[in-house]
Amino acid sequence: GAGVSQSPSNKVTEKGKDVELRCDPISGHTALYWYRQSLGQGLEFLIYFQGNSAPDKSGLPSDRFSAERTGGSVSTLTIQRTQQEDSAVYLCASLQGYEQYFGPGTRLTVT
């Protein structure tokens, strides 16, 4: 079956612009994560959605970052006024049991 998909796969943007990253989780998975992965670093937790519960936003690094999940399925991560330090791979994962299924990621480059 289809896995987690993310779009775009690559995004180059100018400093100060806003970007939107999209995640389509596996159908039926009620929990969804966003992570950030910088070169040589581990996976940095950003936000967690579970069903209709309030999301855990404790990992968002600043108020320039926000995410929403519409209809319990597709999620969008928005970064406003991008900075060069935002350059990273942004990974989305949906959860089944204990296992997180990761998407291929969006590589964001801020110039």
Place this chain on the structure above:
Amino acid sequence: QQPVQSPQAVILREGEDAVINCSSSKALYSVHWYRQKHGEAPIFLMILLKGGEQKGHDKISASFNEKKQQSSLYLTASQLSYSGTYFCGTSSGGSNYKLTFGKGTLLTVNP
């Protein structure tokens, strides 16, 4: 706090064994292991829960020392396909949904 993984990198010949360690300064509820090949999404290997329960894929074994807040992943009779970066993710506080990942251990298996 981010768990500490050791070693940072290891090079093996096919058929050799390796141990990857993950250590935390916090009391742990669960430890999750993932492998990420270059340019690909991380994939789930195993979860170890406080109390001794383990769930994971065949041919992978791991241990969880709750008192020492440490976990070890055992890779035996390594194959070329084992190459990749191994991440441990830890949770605490009675919940296993929010993970803090280590920086990873790069494993290279050569013929």
